[in-house]
Amino acid sequence: MQPIRTFNVSAQLPPALEPLRKLAYNLHWDWNVETKDLFRRLDRDLWESSRHNPVLLLSTISQARLAEVAEDEGFIAQMERASRQLDEYLKERTWYRKHRGTSDSNECYAYFCAEYGLTHCLPIYSGGLGVLAGDHLKSASDLGLPLVAVGLLYQEGYFAQYLNADGWQQERYPINDFYNMPLHLERNPDGSEMRISVEYPGRMVYARIWRVQVGTVKLYLLDTNIEPNSPYDHDITDELYGGDLDMRIHQEMMLGIGGIRALKALGIKPTVFHLNEGHSAFLILERIRGLIQEEGLSFAEAKQVALSTQLFTTHTPVSAGFDLFPPDKAMYYVGHYAGIFGLNKEQFLALGREDTGDLQSPFSMAALALKTSSLTNGVSLLHGKVSREMFHGLWPQLPMDEVP
Structure with a gap:
């Protein structure tokens, strides 16, 4: 049965407890002992059953309990301390402010990743990839870096595991209720949902934008589970690393191309782009397109501008871990960029090929990221050595230890 309208019902906060809402929607509480203890003090059982979710806690706690703590002087004093700590944290003179001052107020660094463990x-x-990305955002907040991050908001996320009655490991995919999570839905000045669109073969796919506040850092997450998208397109942001090869390329187009368009819709103009793994590498195609069509640059000029402001971090120690798409599949989904760039099929595919002389060589997201980034790093000295061996074919003229 198709629902006529969906409602979200939650408890009404007494005026004296209104600071709890501000505290709940900034993930600063996750690494602030005072604030975390404050929410646990509200209702220990609900805190545990909600997976330490203060927004869900405030939505499901009884009105009687809220009225009780609104009269508790000790609780109010602790809440006010936590609120002051957040205010001071957001205003403090950070490492970035001390070393860069206000002279670089237009600087903004964009960080792209397929997952965030916050x-x-x-x-x-x-x-590990997600946990590292989450720690990057928290560290950037502590340092005061002008960072914005981009990802996908998965309806089911990653599976949870349990043991069945026979002792076998099973998995289930809990449905995420975005309205009861520390998420803000981005809206236009008229109150309507802010949306972006991405061209897929034969259709447009739309996504709305959610924001997670991680201290001073904003993380923007795209969600395709909306009308007028088809049921298939709803599932683009259904599961993390779910589906077949076609779904993977759908997700990576939305992350890379849709992510760039989301930043533009939000009025954000990054000066540097950081790709945390190759899943978001399609963003380079959208960046070059914008520089050609909106700034009037040639392909060679646009590629050089984009390359000079792009960084890439690889985590994968084996070639099998990188996303590879058959040439025809890559052309089917993103080949329309070739015409914009003024490239033929083979010239376009060469952007993502490790062996440009092999016309059957797959389109590699890692190769695309490596070829279009000015700086690349691994996650350890040993990983750097392994990666140079894996990607030596991209720079066969260089000695192994000089592969960038």
């Missing part, structure tokens, strides 16, 4: 109640991560 806190238990935002299950949009699966492992």
Whole structure:
């Protein structure tokens, strides 16, 4: 049955407890002991059952309990301390402000990743890549870096595991309720949802933009589970690393191309772009397109401008871990950029090929990122050595230890 309208019902905060809302929607609480203890003090059982989600806690706690703590002088004093700590944190003179002052107020660094491990109640991560990305955002906030981050908001995220009655490991995909998570839906001045669109073969796919406040850092997440998208397109942001090869390229187009368009819709103009793994590498195509069509640059000029402001971090120690798309599939989904760039098929595919002389060589997202970034790093000295061996074919004229 198709619902006529969906409502979200939550408890009404007494005026004296209004600071709790501000505290709940900034993930600063995740690494602030005072604030985390404050929410646990509200209702310990609800705090645990909500996976430490203060927004869900405030939505489901009883009105009687809220009225009780609104009269508790000790609780009010702790809440006011936590609120002051957040205010002071957001205004403090950070490392960046001390060393860069206000002279570089237009600087903005954009960070792209397929997953972010920020806190238990935002299950949009699966492992080390996401946890590292989450720590990057928290560290950037502590340092005061002018960073914005971009990702996808998964309806089911990554699976949760359990043991069945026979002792076998099973998985399930909990449905994320975005309205009861520390997320803000971005809106236009008229109150309507802010949306972006991306061209897919034969259709446009739309996404709305959610924001997570991580201290001073904003993380923007795209969500395609909306009308007028088809049921298939709803699933683009359904599962982290789910689906087949076609779904993977759908997700990576939305992350890279859609992510650039989301920043533009928000009025954000980054000076540097950082790709945390190759999943978002399609963003380079959209950046070059914009420089050609909107700034009047040639392809060679646009590529050089984009390359000079792009960084790439690779984490994968084996070639099998990188996304590879058959040439015809890559052309089917993103080949329309070739015409904009003034390139033929083979010239375009060469942007993502490790072996440009092999016309059957797949389109590699890692190769695309490496060829279009001015700086590349791994995650350790040993990983750097392994990566140089893996990608020596991109620079066969260089000695192994000089592969960038």
